[in-house]
Amino acid sequence: MTDIRVTEPPAPAQPRKLAGPRFRPGESAFRLLLLCCLAVGIIFLGVLITYILVEAWPRLDSRLWNNFPSVRRPERAGAQSAIFGTIWVIAFTALFCLPTGIMAAIYLEEYADPGRWYNRMIELNIQNLAAVPSIIYGILGLGLLARQLALGTTVLTASLTLSLLVLPVVIIASREAIRAVPQSIRQASLALGATQWQTIWRQVLPAAVPGIATGSILALSRAIGEAAPLLLLGAVTYVAFNPEGLESAYTVLPIQIFNWISQSREEFHHLAAAGIVILLAILLLMNAAAIWLRNRFSKRW
Amino acid sequence: MIVQGVAGSKGGLGYFGFSYFEENTDKLKALKIDGGEGCVAPSVEAAQNGTYTPLARPLFIYPSAKALQREEVLAFVEYYVENHKAIAEDAQFIPLNSEQETTLKAPSTSSRNRRSDLVGIVVSLIPPTVDFFERVSLAEFLGGTEWTALFSSPEYGVLPLLSATMLITVIALAVAVPVGLGSAIYLSEYANRRIRKALKPILEVLAGVPTVVYGFFALSFVTPRLREWLPSGMQPDFQNALAAGLVMGVMIIPMIASLSEDAMSAVPDALRDVAYALGSGKRVVSVRVVVPAALSGIVAACVLGISRAIGETMIVAIASGNQAVFSWDPLKAMQTMTGFIAQAGSGDVPVASFEYKTIFAVGALLFVITFVMNMISIRLVRKYREVCE
Numbered sequence: 001m002t003d004i005r006v007t008e009p010p011a012p013a014q015p016r017k018l019a020g021p022r023f024r025p026g027e028s029a030f031r032l033l034l035l036c037c038l039a040v041g042i043i044f045l046g047v048l049i050t051y052i053l054v055e056a057w058p059r060l061d062s063r064l065w066n067n068f069p070s071v072r073r074p075e076r077a078g079a080q081s082a083i084f085g086t087i088w089v090i091a092f093t094a095l096f097c098l099p100t101g102i103m104a105a106i107y108l109e110e111y112a113d114p115g116r117w118y119n120r121m122i123e124l125n126i127q128n129l130a131a132v133p134s135i136i137y138g139i140l141g142l143g144l145l146a147r148q149l150a151l152g153t154t155v156l157t158a159s160l161t162l163s164l165l166v167l168p169v170v171i172i173a174s175r176e177a178i179r180a181v182p183q184s185i186r187q188a189s190l191a192l193g194a195t196q197w198q199t200i201w202r203q204v205l206p207a208a209v210p211g212i213a214t215g216s217i218l219a220l221s222r223a224i225g226e227a228a229p230l231l232l233l234g235a236v237t238y239v240a241f242n243p244e245g246l247e248s249a250y251t252v253l254p255i256q257i258f259n260w261i262s263q264s265r266e267e268f269h270h271l272a273a274a275g276i277v278i279l280l281a282i283l284l285l286m287n288a289a290a291i292w293l294r295n296r297f298s299k300r301w
Numbered sequence: 302m303i304v305q306g307v308a309g310s311k312g313g314l315g316y317f318g319f320s321y322f323e324e325n326t327d328k329l330k331a332l333k334i335d336g337g338e339g340c341v342a343p344s345v346e347a348a349q350n351g352t353y354t355p356l357a358r359p360l361f362i363y364p365s366a367k368a369l370q371r372e373e374v375l376a377f378v379e380y381y382v383e384n385h386k387a388i389a390e391d392a393q394f395i396p397l398n399s400e401q402e403t404t405l406k407a408p409s410t411s412s413r414n415r416r417s418d419l420v421g422i423v424v425s426l427i428p429p430t431v432d433f434f435e436r437v438s439l440a441e442f443l444g445g446t447e448w449t450a451l452f453s454s455p456e457y458g459v460l461p462l463l464s465a466t467m468l469i470t471v472i473a474l475a476v477a478v479p480v481g482l483g484s485a486i487y488l489s490e491y492a493n494r495r496i497r498k499a500l501k502p503i504l505e506v507l508a509g510v511p512t513v514v515y516g517f518f519a520l521s522f523v524t525p526r527l528r529e530w531l532p533s534g535m536q537p538d539f540q541n542a543l544a545a546g547l548v549m550g551v552m553i554i555p556m557i558a559s560l561s562e563d564a565m566s567a568v569p570d571a572l573r574d575v576a577y578a579l580g581s582g583k584r585v586v587s588v589r590v591v592v593p594a595a596l597s598g599i600v601a602a603c604v605l606g607i608s609r610a611i612g613e614t615m616i617v618a619i620a621s622g623n624q625a626v627f628s629w630d631p632l633k634a635m636q637t638m639t640g641f642i643a644q645a646g647s648g649d650v651p652v653a654s655f656e657y658k659t660i661f662a663v664g665a666l667l668f669v670i671t672f673v674m675n676m677i678s679i680r681l682v683r684k685y686r687e688v689c690e
Binding site for chain 1: 484486491502510517551554583588613614618642661674
């Protein structure tokens with residue numbers, strides 16, 4: 001007789017759990033780590049602003065914008081020439097760089113043939129220029145504008161240099177805004193018999209204006225905070241008058257702040273902090289305007 | 302500031318204005334110096350009669366002869382001469398004694414016209430950098446370990462500037478890369494839309510703070526805290542590379558975070574879904590799938606961060622010092638390439654001088670380095686776009 005062995009099926013084990021454990025310590029720890037990373041930036045910003053406000057408090061009054069700088073009497077020193085200088089320089093920077101930047105963006109997006117080598121070169125160049133250190137622009141302004149073209153260290157030189165500095169930023173931001181306008185709008189306009197320029201002027205640009213404005217404001221706020229190139233362009237000299245024209249000598253807020261930081265008397269450090277508060281207030285206002293513009297007018301196509 | 306530095310460290314020695322000493326006699330001790338005729342203690346009289354040499358020196362003003370013909374300039378100089386005593390006291394300088402006063406008020410024809418007009422110097426069309434390398438060989442420039450370009454016996458070895466730049470960049474990246482990357486992973490993989498919308502403006506504000514402000518913070522907040530927290534054997538200098546590097550790191554975080562987040566958001570969801578289907582948790586998906594897929598974009602962000610750190614000027618000009626020392630000690634004061642350009646360029650540099658050309662030579666080196674970095678970064682970004690699209 002053959003011995004028949006029936007292998008018994010293994011006893012059914014506990015039903016297999018498909019889901020992993022609810023609580024995974026690795027996961028939670030990792031999440032916490034990431035949150036800590038984010039917290040570093042936020043806490044730093046909080047400490048920075050608190051510290052500066054505390055330092056600035058004793059000097060945050062009308063002397064700051066009514067008086068001119070003084071190395072002799074810190075209690076009477078103010079930043080009026082620097083505030084007016086900033087306004088002058090930034091106004092002309094906007095005047096020089098916004099039209100140029102926006103037109104360059106229109107050319108690159110609407111007219112340029114990306115297959116051509118020179119257009120590719122321009123594009124590569126702009127990307128590269130956007131990342132060149134700002135002090136290099138200062139050297140350029142010093143060698144080329146101030147000395148070679150004999151413009152001297154004036155408001156004109158400063159605003160031309162700053163325009164060159166933020167031009168790539170304006171171009172890149174405007175291009176993105178123009179690119180976000182869908183192709184169908186252009187095609188519809190062209191199909192109705194509009195010329196290319198009419199299409200750009202009446203359809204593309206109005207739709208892209210919020211994006212361009214946001215980008216431009218952010219670019220200009222970068223120019224306002226920029227000090228390094230202007231160090232080389234004569235803004236450090238002691239200036240006790242407001243600029244009166246393009247040929248005028250000038251100083252700007254960041255440089256005035258730098259100047260006060262380098263003074264060794266303690267009172268000047270409070271003054272520097274107070275100057276920083278004004279500068280940050282201007283920048284925050286501009287940033288808020290940019291964010292508001294973006295949220296209010298940006299369209300989803 | 303120097304007062305705190307000297308008072309706070311054992312054996313501390315500092316050189317600064319006499320008036321600061323007068324304000325802090327409780328904390329400091331003035332030292333006598335020997336100017337060749339025995340030791341002299343600093344005092345108002347010693348400074349006035351010139352025996353406190355070589356550390357006390359007179360302060361001159363030089364109006365040009367042409368400018369003095371203008372009425373307002375003449376009036377100003379006369380005012381200055383009349384009121385010099387009050388002005389000097391206000392600025393906490395030591396006023397002249399009576400004898401010197403008479404010389405000051407004597408007709409100043411003899412000491413006129415020191416600074417001739419610089420206008421009209423024809424600017425050479427040859428780039429100043431070329432001029433520089435005609436006098437200083439490339440090997441001397443890139444291989445030398447002494448940088449004393451602004452001294453009377455100059456040495457032009459750029460290595461101290463280069464090493465300081467690299468050291469500060471490394472410190473900055475040690476902060477910015479992990480923190481920036483962590484923030485990017487959270488924003489791209491974990492945060493929902495509402496959190497992202499709230500957090501992004503904060504990062505934008507952090508990115509928009511002017512670098513002068515960061516410099517001020519590094520000098521007057523971070524350095525004193527480092528002095529408190531570090532053990533007494535490791536006290537940092539009054540200006541030091543560590544504080545500058547740490548603060549610069551925070552400055553770069555937003556850039557690395559937002560560029561890496563762009564790269565991570567571009568990773569197709571299909572890749573994530575596959576990993577989830579195989580039973581991975583969110584952490585594994587983020588670290589093993591998303592980060593490797595977005596790697597070229599992340600590396601591009603880091604390279605751009607390096608280039609930004611190398612080119613940053615104001616933080617190092619304020620917080621890391623103006624002495625070019627060839628050292629890898631982050632607690633020391635040191636000068637970077639950008640710091641040198643800022644220091645040498647902030648005065649009125651005559652075109653013909655060799656310092657002027659030095660600025661261009663260091664600037665050219667800086668430009669070449671950042672240019673190479675930017676090109677690498679642009680290449681990498683293109684690569685990840687090709688992979689993802």
